[in-house]
Amino acid sequence: MDKNQATGLFLISALLLVYLFFFSPKKPDEKAPGKAPAPTTAATAPATPPAALPAEAPLDSTAGPAQDLTLTNANLTVTFSTRGGRVTAVRMNKYKTFFGQPLDLFDAKSARLDTRFRTTDGKTIRFSDLIFQSVRGQGTDGASVLTFTAPVAGGSIVQTYTLPANSFELAYNLRLNGLERTVAQEPLTFTFVDQVRQTEQDLKQNRNHTTINHYLATGDQGALAEASEKPEEYKAAGPVKWAAHKHDFFVAGLIADQQPFSGGAFNSNVNLADSATIKTLNSTLLLPVAEVVQGKGQYRFFFGPNSFNLLKSIAPEFDRNVYLGWGLFRWVNRFVVLPVFHFLEQFIDSYGLIIALLVLLIKLVTWPLTYKTYESQARMKVLKPEIDQLKEKYGDDQTKLQQETMKLYQTFGVSPLSGCVPTLLTLPILFAMFQFFPNAIELRQQSFLWAKDLSSYDVFIKLPFYVKWYGDHVSMFTLMMTASTLLMTWQSNQTNTAMQGPMKTYSYLMPIIFLFVLNSFAAGLTWYYFVSNVVTFAQQAITKSFVDDTKIRAQLEANKIKNKDKKPGGLQGRIAEAMKAAQEREAQARKKQS
Secondary structure (H helix, E strand, O other): OOHHHHHHHHHHHHHHHHHHHHOOOOOOOOOOOOOOOOOOOOOOOOOOOOOOOOOOOOOOOOOOOOOEEEEEOOOEEEEEEOEOOEEEEEEEEEEEOOOOOEEEEEOOOOEEEEEEEEEOOOOEEEHHHOEOEEEEEEOHHHOEEEEEEEEEOOEEEEEEEEEOOOOOEEEEEEEEEOOOOOEOOOOEEEEEEEEEEOOOOOHHHHHHOOEEEEEEOOOOEEEOOOOOOOOEEEEEOOOEEEEEEEOOOEEEEEEEOOOOEOEEEEEEEOOOOOOOEEEEEEEEEEEOHHHHHOOOEEEEEEEEEOOHHHHOOOOOOHHHHOOOOOOHHHHHHHHHHHHHHHHHOOOOOOHHHHHHHHHHHHHHHOHHHHHHHHHHHHHHHHOHHHHHHHHHHHOOOHHHHHHHHHHHHHHHOOOOOOOOHHHHOOHHHHHHHHHHHHHOHHHOOOOEOOEOOOOOOOOOEEEEEEEOOOEEEEOHHHHHHHHHHHHHHHHHHOOOOOOOHHHHHHHHHHHHHHHHHOOOOOHHHHHHHHHHHHHHHHHHHHHHHHOOHHHHHHHHHHHHHHOOOOOOOHHHHHHHHHHHHHHHHHHHHHHHHO
């Protein structure tokens, strides 16, 4: 590893650490000081059941016994209650929790949906205070229909739910019949309280990926902070097109099909002492009263997986529930990584092999940049005798040494940045992968070798204690990645030209730092970087066969003759001028002191 590569490595490492600190979800310390977290295995679910929501208001005088009804298709089992004519539970038929239990997106103990409105005489009518009569029906194309009706104030409330076959959407129509003069001219209020429970292996990741996203009718998309331990809230003063409770890999959302919601308010809370509820989400949406009275209250629930290709067809910007990074990194994931990934999974069942092939494809595309970096290293290797002479001559005067070194680079036509710039150009892919692997539902519960779930960390050894900054497990993929990175660094340092002292030590320090940083990251990510290192070894061996030191020396000698009387220009010229000015200031300072 030469000085240019070290500079590139330093910049990449610094940017990566800054990115992880500011943009990656922070993981709160949920354990009491001095206590190791209780181990969690695939065979056991969280021991404490979620606390039940507060008791509901008593029913009115027309209420009778409530009943539960269900609508089912291949994807969903949706449970309704005649109390309120509302959804009380949703089960994902094709998914299980990490602990092998049926995956309930929510149920009557963990969530509550309700609607209320005010009458012209100031009374508040809550749907949950009423018992609805139910009627089953059959829609087009095999859709199941369930209609709830409740008489109130001389009119009626009619709610119709339609569940199409093979769909994750539940159509919802709300109408207030004969209540035009009874309902106050203000929006109805829909509320959704959701005590989210752990469904994945990593409780912290499960919590940090849980939030409320929303999309305004103006085209602006927003979200509550995911990883904050403090209460988060947002109030939308303008119309809202949709709102969604995003769990780690699943979404429960409500979409307005015609007129948008009049407004909305969203908040989330975390109680670190409650291990059963990882986060409490609360959404309030305002339904336009005119639309509901006229029977135009057309809405859709979405209960389904957080899959980009699925969500992008649900509603505008609904695919934002899949977090793929921000800016350029999201673009790389959306238009490069995801299409390639989905293409490969059509032919290969093993997602570990798909990741390995993804590495090969990316390495082939970026090989020209890698070749430039290796070629720069070869130039520096050829210049090593000249650089050693400068060190012997000016070793005690670092400013003069740097100045003469820059002059040497200019004379032989070597750029000090040519080795690190190609490496920096690969940063978008590097950062994009940090967001892709933990958020890709395609990797959820996909096993490979000893890893049970490539979207979470692999547990090769479960430790009986907790190590601060490391965790309570040993990730073998992370160890393999670290060992291969150290080997690659050692191999590069054997042929270094200017790597000395602290910089040489630093090149070994960064892999050790990432051993701790990445131990709890997705196994797919650390497996990706291990394979990437192995492919890099092969690339270096192949590239070396194309780089001839004799030809490089001849080229540098030709540059020396060509640049003999040429003054430094561009960036090198500015650096040389800065060094010269620094040397003059230093000389003046010494003169004053003497």
